[in-house]
Amino acid sequence: SIKGNLVLTAPNGGEEWEVETYQNITWDRLGESLGYVKLEYSVNDGADGYPYLIADNVDSGELSYSWLIPDAIGNQVKVKITSMDDPDINDTSDNVFSIKGRFSLSAPTGGETWYVGTQENISWTTYGSIDKVNLYYSTDGGATYSSTIATALSNTDGYLWTIPDAIGTQTRVKVENYYDSSVYTTSPGDFTIKGRVIVTAPNGGEIWRVGETKNITWEAYGSIGNVEIRYSTDGGTTYPDTNVITPAGGVAATDGSFAWTVPDAIGTNLKVKIISLDDSTVYDESDNVFEIKGTLTLTAPDGGEIFYVGDTTDITWTKTGTLGSVELRYSTDGGATYPDGQVIATGIDAETGTPYTWTIPDAIGTQLKVKVLLTSDPTGVYDESNDNFTIKGKLHLDAPNGGEIWEVASSQNITWTRTGSIAYVKLEYSTDGGITYPNLIVDSTDAAVGSYTWTIPDAIGTALRVKVTDTSDATVYDTSDDNFTIKGKLVLTYPNGGETFIVGSSYDITWNTYGTIPKVNLYYSTDGGGSYTSTITTGLDNTGTYSWTVPDAIGTQTRIKVENYDDSTVFDTSDGDFTIKGSITVTSPNGGEVWIVDDTKNITWQKTGSIGNVEIRYSVDGGTNYPDTQIITPTGGVPSSDLAFAWTIPDEIGANLKIKITSLDYPDVVDESDNVFEIKGSIALTAPNGGEAWEIGTTQDITWTKTGSIGNIEITYSDDGGATYPYVIDTSVDSSLGTYSWTIPDNPTTSARVKVTSLSDSSVSDASDLNFRIKGVITVTAPNGGEVWIVGSTQNITWDMVGSIESVNIDYSTDSGDTFPNVIASGVSATSGSYAWDIPDDVSTTVRVRVTDANDATVTDYSDADFSIKTSITLTYPVGGEVLVVDSTYDITWSMVGTIANIKLEYSTDGGSTYPYTIISSTPAAALSYSWTVPDTISNTCMMRISDAGDSTVNDTSDAYFKIRGDLTVTQPNGGEAWQINTTQDITWTKVGS
Secondary structure, eight states, rough: OOOOOOEEEESOOOOETTTTOEEEEEEEEEESOEEEEEEEEEEEEETTOOOEEEEEEEEGGGGGEEOOOSOOOOOEEEEEEEEESSSSSSEEOOOEEEOEEEEEEEEOOSEEEEEEEEEEEEEEEESSOOEEEEEEEETTTTTTOOEEEEEEEEOOSSEEEESSSSSEEEEEEEEEEEEEETTTEOOOOOOOEOOOOEEESSOOEEEEETTOEEEEEEEESSSSOEEEEEEESSTTTTTOOGGGSSSSOEGGGOOEEEEEEEEEOEEEEEEEEEEEEEETHHHEOOOOOOEEEEEEEEEESSSEEEEEOEEEEEEEEEEOOOOOOOEEEESTTTTSOOOGGGGEEEETTTTTTTSSSEEEOOOOOOEEEEEETTOOOTTEEEESSOOOOEEEEEEEEEOSSSBBBBBBBOOOEOOOOOEEEEEEEEEEEESSTSOOOOEEEEEEEETTOEEEEEESSSSOOOEEEEEETTTTEEEEEESSSSSSSEEOOOEEEESOSSEEEEOOOOOEEEEESSSSOEEEEEEEEETTSSSOOEEEEEEEEEESSSEOOOOOEEEEEEEEEETTTTTTEEEOOOOEEEEEOEEEEEEOOOOSOOTTTOOOEOOOOOOOOOOEEEEEEEEESSTSOOOOGGGSTTTEEGGGGGGGEEEESSSSOOEEEEEEEESSOTTEEEOOOOOOOOOOOOOEESSSSSSSSEETOOOOEEEEEEOOOOOOEEEESSSTTSOOOOOEEEEEGGGOOOOEEOOOSSOOOEEEEEEEEEOOOOOOOOOSSSEEEEEEEEEEEESOSHHHHHHOOOEEEEEESSOOOEEEEEEEESSTTOOOOEEEEEEEGGOOOOEEEEESOOOOOEEEEEETTEEEEEEEOSSSSEEEEEEEEEEESOOOSSSETEEEETEEEEESSOOOOEEEEEEEESSSSSSEEEEEEEEEEGGGGGEOOOOOOEEEEEEEEETTTEEEEEEOOOOSEEEEEEEEEEEEESSSSSTTTTTOOOOOOEEOOO
């Protein structure tokens, strides 16, 4: 039969068609009667046929079909055309073509202006199944896209991009298939990235003052170089060149701040504008207007001053800015109000009107302030005194004003003059020339009267003054210009004759005073009043009495004189003579002391008067007897002026001792201890005395020294630093032994102390000065040196201990015990005495193990000598029984435990007696295999040896013999030959091995 034919002309291989585009499938037709055709496609080069229908019942005469490309992305696509009438008439693409996805970028497409630091949407439409994209941007109009925005981004047809600091006008964006970089789209035109600046201060509402320094602040985004700052006085309508703030060339945008001295541009319609000098379109200005105002600063009065009614003072101020006239007012309520009735002056030129001379009004008070305010802006530009000042009235005392002599109880007129509305005054007087005025005359009298009648009090003196004071203000006063005089009388009442006073004792001298005499002088005479050359005291406050410590002026003709300190013509003396005698007083021991046998102690005393030498004795019966056998001082005594005598305490142990000291010249001048004192023996513990470390179970010597007859002692110990001693070592030990052998008990502590105590007197004791330590003992028994433990094996660490140790920490050293950085276990029960250790991969020949009390790091022990941790290696082929053929290749294999860098392989042909043959001296151990071509060393008793190249003691050998043998191979006849009887034929073979 004769058939027509179809020839597919497109797609015919190599095309790249994009999803959701229309592409023409074309063909040629041979034969006019082919009718309709069917179009199909394959995505795997037709391997599974053409399962996907494009269209059927297509008129073959059209020779073309417009195909909307499906989402069948791939590079193995073919199309098939088939006659609907005769399926045998068909054709397919000669070669594969590609279907690719595509993108359509919708933003940015060109012309946009995006700002650094803002977020903008990159948006696109995807055609075809593309689940991930890369995003890039170009700064050279799309010539290159070297800057990455995001990669492997999940494809959602959009991305919120934070605009980078890539300022320019030739920016484009590229969207690219993550899996196929040939599938992409870009912005069709350039867009612009600009930096930006945002004014943050002043941003509206501020009030800035002329001459102040204020920070203009902003936020800058992007590399916008330097910026220029200008200000506007018309709400931002203009920013003239005359209002440029920054220096030529601007300031760095990155500064973010510029200190501006506010100019004299007073107004309410100010704005600031910040402009990039690199791009004048990059700028910002204050969101709203701010104000510049001038200032007025009141400099005087500024608080704390005191002014007096009728005086004058200068009001002064300074200003900034161009200001008109000012007004001055004062306040009497601390600035709360400045009423119209308190205007000082108006219409004063702000520039030339300072200083202004003010006559102080009668506005007495403590809450005065002055205010200066701008007439045109009284609520916005003003200043007042920083603090209150005071206006006061004045007083002048007219009489008494100095030189007057007024007598007690006479009546005299006090007179004064006032200025200002002072209502009442207080009157006082001074007896110390006006230093103080403690004496009230009247607490309130009418100030306007100007006079007061005073009955003169008993205030004798030559330094009298009067003070007149405003009752409402104690700082407003006046006093007499000079002193006037009041006089009085003195009468001595004791001693007045016949008395006996003891040197060093205190006696009250007493007298009566008539009239106020503030101070007196006291003197005494030793010649019956012939002269008073000896001073007792001068300038004494006059209280009518004085406690006199009698001096060493022994005699029988003593008298006293009392005299007005301020007027020596006023005095009195004793009517008759009195007597002064010496004395002695024991000061130590005076009762309660505890003195120790053989110590040297000072007997001390005080004495008054010239009493010569003294004798000292002691009593053991509370002072009942002081026998001659108990005289302490040498014959003739010791000078009483020594006031001390060094006494070596005798072995007179007791609690009823006293001392008596007697003047040898005046036997009635004697004193003894006020109360009994004690003599005791002593004991001093010498060991343990702090810092020792005694191990449980050992025997240690407790030692002490003693003085005096103290008999037996008890020995105890403490485990709480001496707070208590609950543990008895021995209840009775002869103190004279000085030593006791103590077996240390099982009571570990860092706060041990020992105490020794006299059984006859528990107050005679001593204890360790500082804590010592009772500690357990640990002894490591394994490993203790010489062991070889293999990595990965489990070995028992063992130890012995003495004492109550709860738990131990175990660690190990690889440097012979210099350091122990490697923890094995912590908190292990000490009583177990053993710990199973999984040997780590830490190969060393200088290993030691340490066991330490977990609660006391000083209780520790470690291995006496080094032991070794080694790896192990096991030969797994050949292990025995194998037959290896010369020139054949076999894998030698092994396993290992621990880290081995390289191994050495050797073999023996004499059953392992020697290993003369080295296969390889070093090969990586981690390979676990080595390929060996068997040499011509035929033997039935071969063995293989593998060893650590760095430590030959780590090795393994075959478990049994293997063989190396040669081999023969018949090469002829080898099958298929036809040999005739009686012919000669060559039998041939090959061999390996000897």
